[in-house]
Amino acid sequence: AQSVAQPEDQVNVAEGNPLTVKCTYSVSGNPYLFWYVQYPNRGLQFLLKYITGDNLVKGSYGFEAEFNKSQTSFHLKKPSALVSDSALYFCAVRESGGSYIPTFGRGTSLIVHP
Amino acid sequence: KAGVTQTPRYLIKTRGQQVTLSCSPISGHRSVSWYQQTPGQGLQFLFEYFSETQRNKGNFPGRFSGRQFSNSRSEMNVSTLELGDSALYLCASSFKLPGELFFGEGSRLTVL
Numbered sequence: 767a768q769s770v771a772q773p774e775d776q777v778n779v780a781e782g783n784p785l786t787v788k789c790t791y792s793v794s795g796n797p798y799l800f801w802y803v804q805y806p807n808r809g810l811q812f813l814l815k816y817i818t819g820d821n822l823v824k825g826s827y828g829f830e831a832e833f834n835k836s837q838t839s840f841h842l843k844k845p846s847a848l849v850s851d852s853a854l855y856f857c858a859v860r861e862s863g864g865s866y867i868p869t870f871g872r873g874t875s876l877i878v879h880p
Numbered sequence: 881k882a883g884v885t886q887t888p889r890y891l892i893k894t895r896g897q898q899v900t901l902s903c904s905p906i907s908g909h910r911s912v913s914w915y916q917q918t919p920g921q922g923l924q925f926l927f928e929y930f931s932e933t934q935r936n937k938g939n940f941p942g943r944f945s946g947r948q949f950s951n952s953r954s955e956m957n958v959s960t961l962e963l964g965d966s967a968l969y970l971c972a973s974s975f976k977l978p979g980e981l982f983f984g985e986g987s988r989l990t991v992l
Contacts, residue, residue, distance in 0.1 A: 798978045809884070809970055809983035817978075856923065860978040867936045868913075868981070870923040 768793040768861050772871035779847045780879050787842040787874045789857030798860040799840040800868070801831055803853045810856060816840060827851070847878045882906065886971050886984035894992050898959040901987045905952050905973030911935075912954040913981065914946060917968040926969075929954055930977070958989075966991045 769792045779785045791797055798817050802810040814825025821833040831842045840857060857871040885904040893899050905912050913928040913936075925938040929948035946956040952973075958965055968988050972981035 800980060802981075802983075807985075809886075809985045810972075810981070812980040812982065815980050862978070865936050866978045867925050867928070867938070868978075869925075870915075872922040 768797075768859055768869050770857050770859050770869050770871040772855075772857055772874045774874050775872075776875045776877065778877050778879065781849050782846050785844050785847040785851070785876065785878070787855050787857075787876060789840045789842065789871060790838050791840060791857070791859045792838060793859060793861040796862040797840075798862060798866075799831075799833060800858040800860075801825065801829070801840075801842050802856045802858065802870075804856065804873070805853050813842070813855075847876075849878045849880055852876055852878045884971060884973050884982050884984035886969075886987050888987060889985060890988050890990075892990045892992060893961050895961055895963060897961050898957060899961060899989060900955055900957045901969055901971075901989075903954045903956075903971030903973075903984060905954070905971075906975075906982055909973035909975050909982070910952050911974040911977060912948055912952060913972050913974070914954070914956050915970045915972065916940075917970055917986070918966075923970075926956065961991045963991050965989065 771790045800815045801813040804810045816833045824830045854873045858868045860868050887902045911930045914926040916924045928936040932948045943959045948954045968986045970986045972983045
């Protein structure tokens with residue numbers, strides 16, 4: 767069975783500082799990995815994905831993520847945080863060759879302080 | 881291009897009633913999936929449809945059902961509502977599998 771872990775319920779960072787939101791996964795085969803962001807009372811918005819290829823993936827709003835197969839991680843990063851980045855972030859995994867049912871992490875609340 | 885549209889956005893029902901939620905995917909997207917979001921359980925997969933066929937179903941009781949029409953629009957139905965069904969129900973569409981999901985704003989259901 768596939769699973770996703772987001773070990774931090776909340777991440778606090780000062781505006782202008784780099785941010786990292788952690789995600790680790792477990793699948794039997796090769797993973798398809800995604801990051802989504804959710805603002806209050808809104809649906810989820812796609813940020814970036816890893817399917818194959820370069821381990822460093824660049825996405826929307828200056829976010830990037832690095833796929834690390836040996837550590838089964840897919841951490842979300844941004845060099846300089848903005849107050850407007852404050853939101854709930856979800857990591858998701860789909861297993862290649864499987865049913866493609868996505869499993870989402872429980873979410874990490876990012877708070878960027880002015 | 882218009883995004884995923886869900887209706888209604890908010891609704892209040894009482895225990896024992898039933899509810900139908902609607903989702904219109906992005907034009908050209910043939911895959912539609914549904915999720916239940918609650919503070920306690922997070923995002924839980926309900927079901928996925930592709931070209932009017934249910935491809936996958938999550939671990940929910942039979943009270944939860946859905947369907948997809950020939951124009952890719954989808955509906956989900958919850959019968960005999962329970963208090964625990966109170967949640968944000970999200971619909972997402974995708975152009976292909978396993979592509980990224982495009983979510984609607986959700987339908988917030990409150991069961992009293």
